[in-house]
Amino acid sequence: MERAYDFIVVGAGASGAVLASRLAHTPNVPSVLLVEAGGSNDEAAYLSGADRYNVAFAAGSPLNWHYKTTPQTHLKGQVIDYSRGKGLGGSTAINFCGWTVGPRDDYDEWASIVGDERFAWSNVKNVLKRISNLDTRIPDQTMNHRINAKPHNHSTSGNLDLTYGESWLPDVGDIFTAAEQSGHRINPDVNNGDPIGMGMGSVCIAKGIRATSSSAYLSRTPPNLRVLVNTPVARVLFDGKRAIGVESIDGQQLIARKEVILAGGALNTPQILKLSGIGTKNELESLNISTVQELPMVGVNLQDHCFSTVGVVLEKDTALPPGPPTQSPTPMGWFKLPSVISSSEFQKLPLRVQKHMHKATVPAMEIATHSLPSFLAYEPADSETYVGAICLIMNPQSKGTVTLQSSDPSIAPLIDPKFLTHSFDQRVLIEGIREVMRIQSAPIFSSRTLKRLGPADDSDEAIWQHVKGNLRSSWHMSCTAMMGKSAEEAVVDSKFKVFGVEGLRVIDLSVCPFVMNTHTQSVAYVLGEIGADVLAEEYALGQVEVRGKAEPSSEEKL
Numbered sequence: 001m002e003r004a005y006d007f008i009v010v011g012a013g014a015s016g017a018v019l020a021s022r023l024a025h026t027p028n029v030p031s032v033l034l035v036e037a038g039g040s041n042d043e044a045a046y047l048s049g050a051d052r053y054n055v056a057f058a059a060g061s062p063l064n065w066h067y068k069t070t071p072q073t074h075l076k077g078q079v080i081d082y083s084r085g086k087g088l089g090g091s092t093a094i095n096f097c098g099w100t101v102g103p104r105d106d107y108d109e110w111a112s113i114v115g116d117e118r119f120a121w122s123n124v125k126n127v128l129k130r131i132s133n134l135d136t137r138i139p140d141q142t143m144n145h146r147i148n149a150k151p152h153n154h155s156t157s158g159n160l161d162l163t164y165g166e167s168w169l170p171d172v173g174d175i176f177t178a179a180e181q182s183g184h185r186i187n188p189d190v191n192n193g194d195p196i197g198m199g200m201g202s203v204c205i206a207k208g209i210r211a212t213s214s215s216a217y218l219s220r221t222p223p224n225l226r227v228l229v230n231t232p233v234a235r236v237l238f239d240g241k242r243a244i245g246v247e248s249i250d251g252q253q254l255i256a257r258k259e260v261i262l263a264g265g266a267l268n269t270p271q272i273l274k275l276s277g278i279g280t281k282n283e284l285e286s287l288n289i290s291t292v293q294e295l296p297m298v299g300v301n302l303q304d305h306c307f308s309t310v311g312v313v314l315e316k317d318t319a320l321p322p323g324p325p326t327q328s329p330t331p332m333g334w335f336k337l338p339s340v341i342s343s344s345e346f347q348k349l350p351l352r353v354q355k356h357m358h359k360a361t362v363p364a365m366e367i368a369t370h371s372l373p374s375f376l377a378y379e380p381a382d383s384e385t386y387v388g389a390i391c392l393i394m395n396p397q398s399k400g401t402v403t404l405q406s407s408d409p410s411i412a413p414l415i416d417p418k419f420l421t422h423s424f425d426q427r428v429l430i431e432g433i434r435e436v437m438r439i440q441s442a443p444i445f446s447s448r449t450l451k452r453l454g455p456a457d458d459s460d461e462a463i464w465q466h467v468k469g470n471l472r473s474s475w476h477m478s479c480t481a482m483m484g485k486s487a488e489e490a491v492v493d494s495k496f497k498v499f500g501v502e503g504l505r506v507i508d509l510s511v512c513p514f515v516m517n518t519h520t521q522s523v524a525y526v527l528g529e530i531g532a533d534v535l536a537e538e539y540a541l542g543q544v545e546v547r548g549k550a551e552p553s554s555e556e557k558l
């Protein structure tokens with residue numbers, strides 16, 4: 001097998017699989033090597049929509065890096081699950097398949113921060129059409145007045161199959177009624193650039209089978225694309241300041257004639273950068289790693305959407321049929337909260353953030369309903385129905401870190417998201433949980449309510465005591481090698497190039513200048529597509545060819 005390629009992409013997750021595939025399908029047919037730490041993930045059970053949670057989270061599952069945070073001492077010492085997908089598809093092979101694209105104002109803000117219109121909504125909305133193949137039909141016609149995405153706003157020619165599921169839970173309409181009774185608007189299509197209101201995203205599940213970045217982009221690998229599985233990369237190889245290839249943990253050296261692109265995700269990418277000598281001198285020297293380029297922003301600025309849960313236990317409505325056997329999409333809504341905007345914590349934010357949050361499509365928090373009762377350690381009786389909802393904070397201001405604890409690449413980095421260390425985040429979660437409790441007290445539920453689970457009451461203190469001991473990550477980690485205008489404030493420029501070196505880019509969620517106010521897989525796919533456009537233009541590879549999938553894959557181990 002060849003050991004020299006034009007481009008080497010490290011990591012076959014959402015961004016990496018898209019990028020490698022699109023590059024390989026350019027008219028100039030460059031040779032592309034996609035190197036993935038995990039396996040091929042093509043067993044049928046891995047692709048089932050319903051079993052994903054059990055399969056990927058089981059101890060020792062090869063699909064998962066099984067990361068945990070450092071103890072969050074300010075949050076009752078919680079050690080929070082920080083899973084990442086491993087193998088072809090990356091985290092898209094273990095995620096919950098929710099597809100949401102977020103606010104158009106977020107993308108416009110990104111474009112403005114980095115000074116590049118590629119990231120503006122006017123471009124991104126077209127990029128999303130290359131990605132998605134959406135069936136806008138819904139399985140429950142009684143919900144047509146509430147969920148109603150218009151086909152002309154979406155695409156049926158992209159690689160990734162998206163649907164609204166085959167069947168919905170029978171009580172799905174109640175939460176919409178509760179939201180309306182609480183004064184919120186219903187949003188028939190949260191994926192049209194404005195997510196505000198109660199609605200429902202689509203899912204990347206079609207006919208019961210999960211679509212991953214691998215099934216959508218790597219099912220047809222042309223001869224100029226090599227996919228190498230079970231090959232964790234240890235570091236980038238440099239000749240002076242020029243990246244010339246990568247070295248795997250088992251010592252193989254793979255040469256890149258043009259560029260190395262890191263797409264290991266927001267935890268592993270900063271780890272690889274540091275192991276390669278890019279980071280702060282102090283940290284690198286303390287582990288005897290020679291500094292290639294000092295860049296203070298590597299592995300700092302980690303951002304994520306943490307969430308907490310509240311629920312109500314209702315008398316079971318025996319007239320309703322049991323739920324569908326497979327996981328169905330569940331309602332989710334994004335809300336602006338006047339109580340957040342008027343808070344003293346909001347007034348202290350940088351003016352840029354305040355201005356952004358005033359824009360029409362930017363939410364303060366998200367609700368996702370039908371969460372598991374186990375999130376509140378509750379087991380409903382046969383005569384009971386549980387209505388749970390998680391509240392995710394948007395625009396988080398707490399900034400975490402990814403730090404090396406060893407120069408050994410097989411040892412996980414220390415990950416400290418510092419959740420809720422910023423007073424604004426605390427305020428958003430308190431106000432958000434209070435709002436969820438209000439919605440769960442709406443007339444549609446109140447006559448059947450047996451008990452409430454969560455805070456003792458809706459005071460600030462009671463909510464804070466609850467959320468401190470009941471916090472989870474939505475696994476949207478981002479921003480650890482952020483994009484910006486200079487090496488002092490960022491790690492990559494708007495062409496994804498790592499500052500201070502040549503031939504090295506980062507194209508994954510690490511580069512987000514702020515965590516986007518949405519579930520993040522769509523953002524990672526968008527970055528893979530935009531990254532391919534940038535490279536194709538710079539190396540005159542011809543226009544990226546956009547076409548769906550076919551033919552089986554060919555994977556290879558050196």
Ligand SMILES: Cc1cc2nc3c(=O)[nH]c(=O)nc-3n(C[C@H](O)[C@H](O)[C@H](O)COP(=O)(O)OP(=O)(O)OC[C@H]3O[C@@H](n4cnc5c(N)ncnc54)[C@H](O)[C@@H]3O)c2cc1C
Nearest residue numbers: 011013014015037090091095096098233265268509519521
């Ligand atoms: C449990 C869970 C549930 C989620 N649910 C949703 C959801 O419902 N909706 C949604 O929108 N988002 C969801 N997400 C988030 C979403 O999946 C991620 O944001 C997205 O996949 C990130 O894309 P990425 O390309 O940055 O990284 P990843 O998809 O994580 O890909 C990184 C890839 O790099 C590989 N890699 C890492 N290090 C190395 C190395 N040293 N050498 C070689 N390869 C390496 C990894 O194995 C992996 O394949 C979820 C995530 C998780 C973990």
